[in-house]
Structures are given as C-alpha cells and as structure tokens.
Amino acid sequence: MYGNDYETPDAQRARQLEDTPESFRELLATEGRVEPRDEMPDAYRRTLVRQIAQHAHSEIIGMQPEGNWISRAPSLRRKAILMAKVQDEAGHGLYLYAAAETLGVDRADLLDALHSGRQKYSSIFNYPTLTWADVGAIGWLVDGAAIVNQVPLCRCSYGPYARAMVRVCKEESFHQRQGFEILHTLSHGSPAQKAMAQDAVDRYWFPALMMFGPPDDNSPNSARSMAWGIKRHSNDDLRQRFVDMTVPQAQALDLTLPDPEIRWNEDRGHHDFAEIDFTELFEVIKGNGPCNQQRMEHKVRAHEEGAWVREAAAAFAAKQAAGEGAA
Numbered sequence: 001m002y003g004n005d006y007e008t009p010d011a012q013r014a015r016q017l018e019d020t021p022e023s024f025r026e027l028l029a030t031e032g033r034v035e036p037r038d039e040m041p042d043a044y045r046r047t048l049v050r051q052i053a054q055h056a057h058s059e060i061i062g063m064q065p066e067g068n069w070i071s072r073a074p075s076l077r078r079k080a081i082l083m084a085k086v087q088d089e090a091g092h093g094l095y096l097y098a099a100a101e102t103l104g105v106d107r108a109d110l111l112d113a114l115h116s117g118r119q120k121y122s123s124i125f126n127y128p129t130l131t132w133a134d135v136g137a138i139g140w141l142v143d144g145a146a147i148v149n150q151v152p153l154c155r156c157s158y159g160p161y162a163r164a165m166v167r168v169c170k171e172e173s174f175h176q177r178q179g180f181e182i183l184h185t186l187s188h189g190s191p192a193q194k195a196m197a198q199d200a201v202d203r204y205w206f207p208a209l210m211m212f213g214p215p216d217d218n219s220p221n222s223a224r225s226m227a228w229g230i231k232r233h234s235n236d237d238l239r240q241r242f243v244d245m246t247v248p249q250a251q252a253l254d255l256t257l258p259d260p261e262i263r264w265n266e267d268r269g270h271h272d273f274a275e276i277d278f279t280e281l282f283e284v285i286k287g288n289g290p291c292n293q294q295r296m297e298h299k300v301r302a303h304e305e306g307a308w309v310r311e312a313a314a315a316f317a318a319k320q321a322a323g324e325g326a327a
C-alpha cells in the first residue's frame with residue numbers, strides 16, 4: 001500500500017503479478033495446480049526452492065532436540081513413540097527434498113547450502129530440550145504451530161509441495177497429540193512433574209509464536225507469495241489462529257500460558273495476546289540462539305560420517321541397474 005491510498009486485496013494481487021506471464025496468471029486465477037512440466041516464472045521457482053529447502057532442512061534439524069531424549073524417555077512405551085515421531089520427521093525431510101528436486105535442483109546442493117549457512121532452518125530448533133517435559137511442549141506447541149502453518153500449504157499452487165503436505169499434516173496431528181498427552185500426564189502427576197510441565201510451556205510459548213515469522217508489516221516477501229498462491233494466509237492471521245486453538249487446550253491441560261494479557265475479545269471473536277518481542281527471533285536467525293552452533297556441528301558430522309552409506313547405496317543401485325540391463 002502506498003501512502004494513505006487503500007489498495008484492495010485484488011489490486012494488491014494484480015500489482016504483485018504485473019511481470020508474470022499471462023498464461024501463468026490464468027493458471028493461478030483458476031486455482032489450477034502448477035506441475036513440474038509447466039512453464040513457470042523464474043522468481044516463482046526460486047521462491048519455492050528456497051521455501052521447500054528451508055522446510056526440508058527444518059524437518060531434519062528438528063530431529064535433534066527430541067532425538068536427544070530417545071535414550072532417556074521414561075518408559076519403553078514413551079521411547080517407542082518418540083522414536084517413531086523422530087523417524088516421521090526424517091520422512092518429512094525426504095518428501096520435501098524430493099519435492100524440491102522436481103524444480104530442477106539437486107539435493108546434494110541444498111545440503112551444501114545448509115551446511116555452509118547459505119540456507120536456513122526454523123529457529124525453533126535452536127532451543128535446548130532441558131527436561132522430558134520439553135518433549136511434550138515441542139509436540140504440543142511446535143508441532144501444533146507447524147500444523148497451523150502447513151494445513152493451508154496442502155492447497156499451495158505447486159502440486160508436488162501441496163501433495164507432500166497432505167501426508168505430512170496427518171503425521172503432524174499425531175505428533176501434536178503425543179505432546180499433549182505427555183504434558184497431560186505430567187500436569188496430573190506429582191507437584192514436581194506439574195512444575196516441570198509448566199516450566200517447559202513457559203520456555204516454549206513465545207518461541208512457538210515466533211514460528212509464524214515476523215509481523216505482517218515486516219514480512220517483505222509475503223504479499224508476493226500470497227499472489228502466487230504459495231502462501232494462503234498472513235503470518236499474523238496464522239499466529240492468531242494458533243493462539244485461539246491453543247488457549248482452550250492449555251485449560252484442558254491445567255497449565256498456564258506465560259502471557260497475562262491473553263483474554264477473549266468478544267468484539268474481535270479472537271483472543272488478544274501480548275505484543276511479541278521479535279528481537280530474540282532476529283538474534284536466533286543471525287546464529288546467536290542457544291544451540292545454533294551445536295545443531296550445525298552435529299548435522300555436518302552426521303553427514304560426513306554417513307558418506308559411506310550414500311556411496312554403498314549408489315553402488316548397489318548401479319549394480320541393480322546393470323543387472324536389469326543384462327537380463
């Protein structure tokens with residue numbers, strides 16, 4: 001919007017698409033799906049590669065904070081569930097790298113970009129998991145925020161990304177419930193267990209709210225992504241949706257959200273909540289979060305130590321292909 005002139009959403013959308021070829025605009029206007037074989041503007045392709053790669057990296061790095069608790073989960077049942085959850089996240093990363101590859105990039109290059117710091121992953125995974133309750137808070141709040149972010153991506157204009165999200169979202173809702181169940185058990189346990197659950201929620205609440213990105217007036221690429229049908233709702237709308245969904249769940253858990261300003265606003269039909277201090281988010285993005293260095297070191301080491309597995313798999317595939325050719 002320029003000056004005080006009000007620009008309607010349609011006008012804003014048209015302005016964002018000014019330099020987009022006519023055929024592509026028509027495809028978007030009819031809510032058609034863009035498939036890998038379709039011609040697409042370079043900027044659309046680049047935006048998707050960046051977003052899908054960052055999403056894939058987040059799934060893979062996101063295995064670390066919880067993977068850290070597999071050996072220390074309090075029972076065999078909890079271990080089995082957590083192992084399955086962390087394994088799901090690896091699967092999400094793999095679908096997403098495959099979706100990115102349909103845009104003509106190589107997975108090895110995306111991994112290089114992550115390892116050298118040219119591409120990012122979600123800042124939420126730069127926070128430590130100090131107690132078992134953190135595993136519950138991550139499932140409930142972090143996977144919960146991921147669902148709110150990802151459900152609209154099932155309708156994203158790029159087919160392979162949208163289809164990957166359908167499956168991912170089904171698994172995420174299981175993750176969210178397992179987190180809720182861990183916290184429910186703790187908050188109905190001993191006073192010490194309840195305090196541990198509350199402490200985890202206190203530490204993860206604001207970082208989870210920041211997962212939706214900066215406020216709309218400070219989110220430079222949002223309007224374009226919305227015009228392209230990649231993004232369906234603004235950061236602030238999604239954040240509001242998450243708060244509205246989470247407040248009654250916190251009551252069911254008998255835990256408090258660490259924001260005294262949360263209250264139902266009858267006029268808006270939404271919960272009000274405190275203004276978020278985004279300085280912390282920008283610091284974590286810059287690399288100054290509590291675990292940035294540890295996460296990257298671990299990732300690079302795992303990648304190097306896994307080189308022989310990739311080589312063996314490639315050699316096996318080549319042998320299979322040669323065998324089939326001879327038959």
Ligand SMILES: [Fe+2]
Nearest residue numbers: 059088089092
């Ligand atoms: Fe995931």
Ligand SMILES: [Fe+2]
Nearest residue numbers: 089143172175
């Ligand atoms: Fe998840």
